[in-house]
Amino acid sequence: MILSFHPCIDADKQIIMGERSADNEIQQIIQKSSAVILPQGCSAGLYSMCRSHCPHVFPNYDKRFQYPGKMGQARLFAVMGVPIPRTMVWRDVGSFKEHKKIKKNPPHSFPFIIKTDQGHEGDGVFLVRDEDTLASV
Known part of the structure; x- marks a missing residue:
């Protein structure tokens, strides 16, 4: 399953985070995903969770947060x-x-x-x- 947090990119599952923080429910969905597409305004917490629990995350924001x-x-x-x-x-x-x-x-x-x-x-x-x-x- 491909998961998209991006409001303009459709995928098998789409979640628009808005102002909320990633929780255990979001983490479980990420863990079940084969790939994650992130929004432009991705928080450090969401990015860290995606990188920790999914093998393929796009785009790679490593340098942005480092x-x-x-x-x-x-x-x-x-x-x-x-x-x-x-x-x-x-x-x-x-x-x-x-x-x-x-x-x-x-x-x-x-x-x-x-x-x-x-x-x-x-x-x-x-x-x-x-x-x-x-x-x-």
């Missing part, structure tokens, strides 16, 4: 040797501003981008053109 967030993506690209723009990691905007205050200037010239670790489709991405926009971030 390297979460934008900082994780930057680490993954470095590990894989993928060229990316110079990336500096700060605990938060406050620590960046503190570094700037101590050093008397930003660690790079304007303009630059600040991204939060989480977010998608442009959420948490800020173009910093000058001191005024930096102060508003």
Whole structure:
């Protein structure tokens, strides 16, 4: 049996999780499946359960959960040797501003981008053109 958690991909059995968490009933269905198709918004818990109890899981989100967030993506690209723009990691905007205050200037010239670790489709991405926009971030 092929099990699909994806809302747009039909299979022998289809389960739309919504906001609920995977429970024992879901685990039993996964264990009976020969393959599982995951949704795009797959939680770490559902993915772990599927990988633990079914031999064929699509897509493979191993790297997504091993390297979460934008900082994780930057680490993954470095590990894989993928060229990316110079990336500096700060605990938060406050620590960046503190570094700037101590050093008397930003660690790079304007303009630059600040991204939060989480977010998608442009959420948490800020173009910093000058001191005024930096102060508003």
